[in-house]
Amino acid sequence: MKRFVAFALVATIANATAAFAGESLLTTGTRHVQQIAARDGVPAPASTQAPAPGQKPVAAYQGQNPTLSKSGMGKGKKMLLYVGLAAGFAASVWTIDHHVLDVTPSSLGTRQD
């Protein structure tokens, strides 16, 4: 019942802008729910994937995104994918380097400095 009341409270006045100790009502309500849940031995709700208001999306390369290295794939298959991606990229780079017109004196060997 307490949880229901708390949820109802949050749902109805979550958009209000009044704040308490640096928190919004939404935050405060959520905190109460989590406190109640914690006391009842229920795990705290997992954070959502969508960024909350005010949050900037997290930049990559900090380990939060699902990655190949953490997938359930076998080690061999992972290596194969890594090698395949690297080879494909290297081949593409080689192709670009050999198809873009390069008339720079440093490449032509005509620099005089």
Place this chain on the structure above:
Amino acid sequence: MTQMRQRWSRAAAFVLAGMCLLWPGTKAWAQQASGIAGVVRDTSGLAMPGVTVEAASPALIEKVRTVTTDGEGRYNIVDLRPGTYTVTFSLEGFSTVRREGITLGTGFTATVNVSMQVGSLSETITVSGAAPVVDTTSMRKQDTLNSNELESLPSGNVGLQTLAYVTPGFAATQADVGGTRDTWSAQGNYTFFHGKAGTRANFDGFRNQYFVNEASGVGYITDPGAIQELQIETSGMGAEAGSGSVSLNAIPKSGSNIFSGGIDGYISTGAMQSGNVRSNLNSWAQGNQALISAAGINSAAKVDRIYRLGAQFGGPIKQDRIWFFAAVARWGSTVNQPSAYYNPLQGQAQALNPTWGLANPAGNVGLTPTLFYPGQPGTPYANVSYTDPSLWNGADPRKAASFDWYRNHAGRITTQLGTKNRFNIYGDLQKSCRCTTGPFTGSNAIESERGWDWYPSGVIQGTWTAPITSRLLLEAGVSWQDANWVNFAEDGVTQNDRSILETATNFRYGATSLLTAPKARTGRGAQRFTASYVTGTHNVKVGLTNEQGFNDESRSRNNVVDGLNYDFSNGKPLRLQYYAIPFTVNVRQNMELGLFAQDQWKIGRLTANIGARYDRVSYGYLASVAEAGPYVPRREAPELKGVPIYNDFSPRMGAVYDLMGNGRTAIRFSVGRYVGLSRGDFTSRFHPFNSSINSAFRSWNDANGNYIPDCDVRNLQPNGECGPMSNVNFGKFNPQAVLFDDSAKFSNRDYLWDINLDVQHELIHGLSLNVGYNHNWDGSFTVTENTLLGPSDYDEFCITVPNDSRLPNAGQQRCGFYDVNPALFGQGTLRVTNAKEFVGKNGNTSLPKRYWDGVWVSIDGRIRGGIRLGGGIDTGRQVANGCFTVDVPNTPVDITGTGGGTNFNGNLLNGAGACNVVTSWANNTDFRLNGSVPIKGGFNASFIYRNTRGAAQNATAVIGTPTAVSNPYNVTFKNGRSATTLTSASAASALNLITPNSLYGPRFNQLDLAVNKTLDIGWGKLRLAFDVYNALNSNSIQNVTAAYSAALVNGQLASSATNRWLRPTTFLDPRLMRVTAAIQF
């Protein structure tokens, strides 16, 4: 092959030198760090000292940073990397409180206040919720874009300029439409904000700009794939910052404890582009079909290809100890420019008219292979289009394109040694080609461009951070940036070609005016050390910064015979332009030392920011030798250090008030004195090669019409068809030709006072509104006087403005122009000094002025439903009053010999009233909005919209020297002097027909759109994006021809039949689509 080996050796030496430089690893710095601060209270509201506060994030290699609250319950965790944090508060006898999901951008301090209740330490209360969006501690006004936002937005050419692009109030030289602008100039495309001179560009907190001239160009070209976040600071910078110029900073990505990587690429081709040539682009011709045929705009920029392929990979070498990150990228562009074609007459002068022959009397110049460009007025080809099949022998006209490509190879190592020391080392070695000077827009011929050969170039940086205790933090860093940028001539240009400027249209063709070759190498070194002592109440920071700069540069003219350039007027020879070749300088900034101390002091809801800074900058140059050239003897300049030296003391202060005490409303005020950005040309002006007068011109009266200067061009006295030199010191090695007063050498650095007042309020969760006012003004002006001349040596004359209804004062007499007494033309010695010397003299009652008053309203943040918005409106009024007389009445010339950054227009003859340039509120109003909106099906849409002022429509005219029978502009001296005595100095100068920056064209509009979708592919994510740049297909005009050409029509001066005034030189490129694919794994 030997030279190739030398290139590689140089590249290896560059890397090695950088590594050696970094190895000691004890001097470094950090950019504006992020932080989390707040107050801990118990449920009765009493402050709780001694609470342990831990900030944890995957972004931290040390995983956790720990502090304790002070006697007032305050805590302050500083030096946090951008990322998402969980903060835990614990104290024996109280339940532990966890606050999750606090996302920090660069330079942002999040306020997190908590209330702890009595309970068991093992009992944890977890709180997830909105992250703060208002910084209630810093007086700095700043903003950030992180890599996800950069990926989401239709950012086009991502780099330091991207934030400037979306920030209201930034003036740009040319818009970019999905990467149509070359990367180098795009990354340096931030010219002006609230009237402040210059912008400081940084990479990971280190200045990233050339040490050439004004040092405004970007030094190290950043790979967008290596950027985690971009940061901009516009005002209220603390004592850590030397200059008050706007600061842009790119923060590189780093590895983590998880292997992860990505491959990304995009492509745009001509098939993905529209056209936007409409009648408004040719309205300047006023219906003159012949003129439209010869010089009309009949094509828009056409993309050949814009592409990118990049890869990044990072992860742990050793968990929690050593992380690596690597990025490799290739990108570039080829964009055919509007109505831009190679010159079909290039190299054909002799074939076109054999009677011109090769007559070359002793001492005379030979005929240049290239004399004309089709369509230029007054030539035999004035009415022939450059695409005329007869000129191309039936072949398709060869289109001219801007062309550039980049190859970056970056790596970063992050290490945690022990529990205290964290090191970062970053390096990037790149080879690039800015194959046309850029931004090549077709406003001049492609042959007048020059390529830049960037190799080897790159950057090496190292930083060290050590939280010695929970209160004491030490930071240090070093950086080395190096760029070779040797010029080379464009395809089809031979070493006999000359650069020719058609003054009637301001169109240059034939060859580039000056080559920076065979040597061009510039770069910077930087060091910084700071110590912070942080309690909950105080954040005291002291430190030093030091920077060095170098520029080794030689200059040459394309024509190897005599190095002369030609100026034509309506297709006829007008002047010979001389340069003192060979030319080489090695200028140095030996130090730019800054010592600073500042404190952020929290008193209740108020955070006071108090600081002070001492700056000392010292320049010089190495010994240099230039062998004898065609016009100058052998020259030697000994090494010189300590000229100039400037010392400055600058106070900074400000306050931030947390209005409601809840971290949601901040009132900020700041005031500070800032030194001007250091520049490469501070010292090069003093170099004897420059102070000797290294360029000059003389009139060329081609009486026989053979396009050969029938005179001895090496004889600098008037002879044959060649007139007197514009400066008698040209051709001499006379370093005393320009004297520098001590006030210019030792105590006269330009400075800025900046006052800022703004209010930021969190309107709804995650979205803040910011309203503010900014006032700034410049101080310390240098001027150049001619020691022989004074105001009485100049005679005022008037002209009749052509009878053209587009000119505000059409048909009226315009006075206020001055011409030197002919007997004194080209005479005298120049002296550079402080403008104060002339206050009280020559009718001057006060110094020149430049000030700005402006206001803005902006929003920023993310609201419900994942919608993100940023932008606003920025407007202001600038006054640049150069009504100050040194020699020429009301025309002060600054230390550079021109108007410099103060719009004095010292190189123009202004006319009455034109010395006080006021840019109005309306013409400074700038509206920009960007955002992203999640839409159905997992798609995300984003946009950038910009509405800024239109192109300045200035009007200048080269009037020529009147004769007894021809005085079309009705030149009349007020003292009765004959108009025919108008000296070539005035005849060569452009006269302002209207007050500069008083007339603007229609406003500029650009809307860019993007749609993204990210797919889960099991082992990673695939992001697909479809961008549409310039979605409205606007052809907003950005620059127009200022040169006005007049002729007598029915006895009255009017627009000539070939007048190209207001012809667009750049307009917005057409709508362009881009397809992007990126895999993250």
